Amino acid sequence: MSKLYKSLFEFPREERFVSGHRLCAGCTIGPVMRLLTKIAGKDTIFVNATGCLEVSSTPYPYTSWRNPWIHVAFENAGAVASGVEAALKILKKKGVLEKDIKVIAIGGDGGTVDIGFQALSGMLERGHKVMYVLYDNEAYMNTGIQRSGATPYGAWTTTTPAGKVWRGEWRPKKDIDSIVAAHRVPYVATASPAYPIDLANKFKKGLDYTEEGPTFVHILIPCTTGWRFDSSLGIKLARLAVETGMWILYEIDHGEFRVTYPVKRRKPIKEYLKPQGRFRHLTEEEIEKIQKLVDKEVERINRIVGKEVIGPVA
């Protein structure tokens, strides 16, 4: 394992995800990609599923990517990355390629937990040396805020509207990280753009461990248009998600579960929900129900760790 980052000043200076892209103002995937490409460096091939990031960063004939980058379709980033990795492996073996080239696949929540789930599972199960980065904005934002398997309980989307009968999404968010971990891959982590050093080190570990097999980094990406909040609040909301226990930062390093950002006293979930238009319809009782769901998840995590790493609501 190479040295981990301790401060922002240690991040590589070279820009590899460059300006001019068409992401929404205030979108949090831009800074995350900027960081990811810096840490990955020059000798990395990126495979991108269809989604916000893909369409916004490559409007022909322009591109924001200074690395080799490929997009094929929505549901197959895992498969395309498998093909790239297999090709690199055999071309190196046959002496056509000399250097080591890393492979990173990137998909949104729809492209990963729903339509791309099978291709992802295949890639993980076959042991391809790829780091898969899931940027999770909790709905199909690129097509206009439709519900996905990663949409949280209570959230309004255009296909789970809040009306007299429906009250937004009524099913809990799919636990993709446990499913990925069940493939017994060397590294699984959750991360947040509000904690860049934690995020950078997870990218670093994820990339280093690809020597052994596939790795997975799951980032919660606040979406100004889909979550309906002021475009200046993205990072703040990402932080509130962690501080309220809605999003717990952890890693599973060779089966070893570790919370990387313990929270002694949680803020009430209301503080996370309030600035977001997608939760505006919720009543006090419904907010209370979400609080209970969060409490239950915190309990589950504390039980795995074996001690209270995420504390009670202050």
Place this chain on the structure above:
Amino acid sequence: MASLGIVKEVKRPKPLSTNSAIAYATKDLDVDVVSAYPITPQTTVVEKIADFIANGELDAEMIHVESEHSALSAAIGAAATGARTFTATASQGLALMHEILHIASGMRTPIVMSVAMRALSAPISIWNDHSDVMNARDSSWIIYFVSSAQEAYDTIIQAFKLAEDSEILLPVMVSYDGYVMSHTIEPVITEERDDVLKFAPKRPFSYRLDPDKPVTMGPIADPNWFYEIKYQQVIAMEKALVKAREIDEEFKKTFGRGYGIYECFMCDDAEALIVAKTSYATTLKTILPRMWEKGYKVGLLRLRLYRPFPVEDFKNILDKVNAILVIDRAISYGAPLQGPLAMEFSSLISREDLNLNLTSVVAGIGQRRMIDSDFENLVKLAWESRTKKFDKTIFYGVRT
């Protein structure tokens, strides 16, 4: 085949099915990546390749993908990285790939795929017809129909040379009849790997994913760009028609076997032609000589290169006859002519102002049995069609 002096010695043929012959071709081409999913009747292609890799006879990465959709997706990733990439499928597998077929050609990835043609569900049928490939005909893949195991072996080699040509860069499908060919053993001459690689040298294409020369592949193109990019595929297809013929000629000079891009059998003095492909064409070759003896002067136009369509050649051939009978092994439901290939010949006839009768016959759907007497009936029908017009598609052999 007359020796041209370049063929070094008389080679002993191996007893191979078409599926095995294709596996041998990938071995002799030193394919780098094989990405495939099992489906009847394609499976033994991949099994044989797996044997070659397992025994160290071929140094390749086999990606045991979890679906055909992923098979072709991974193939695109591998080809884009610069590997010589092969896949194989049939029927439902080809249908599941459909989305990615268009992307493989749109991204100009030189993948070669063999298709052991099989009917499409429902009802489910594992038997042979051509509905799978006909369903994929507009996906901008170069498509060959081959008629023997030897032709399959030779065409896979030609296909890689064609696909990887920097002027072409289109994926190629080599199709043949499931079971009837895929599982029938025939004598096949295979070539030395060095000779094959000399004929079809590996040259990773210049727009591959290379950190030293980074490119963005598969971007989004707005209405101001999309059309031109698609039109480049039109041009590449046109060039492929010329190139495919040249490659076949070069192949003949090198290995002593050639096929042209189509075959006209007993066409001289023929008054009518039957258009057929794959095993039906082979069967017709055994029927036609004895039908000529009985006075039925009917020739065979065997389709080999289907996309791009050899328009000029076919125009000249059709110009000399009074009638053609087109056998389709797929149905275009509700279309003006319900044989898709018949419609293409019909459009050729009207575009070129040719004066001949066209008869559309659908046969062998889901491998409905067709024996010699059935082909004799079709020869008679073709003969009759010189003076009689059959307006509607004839569904031969169906119980109504």
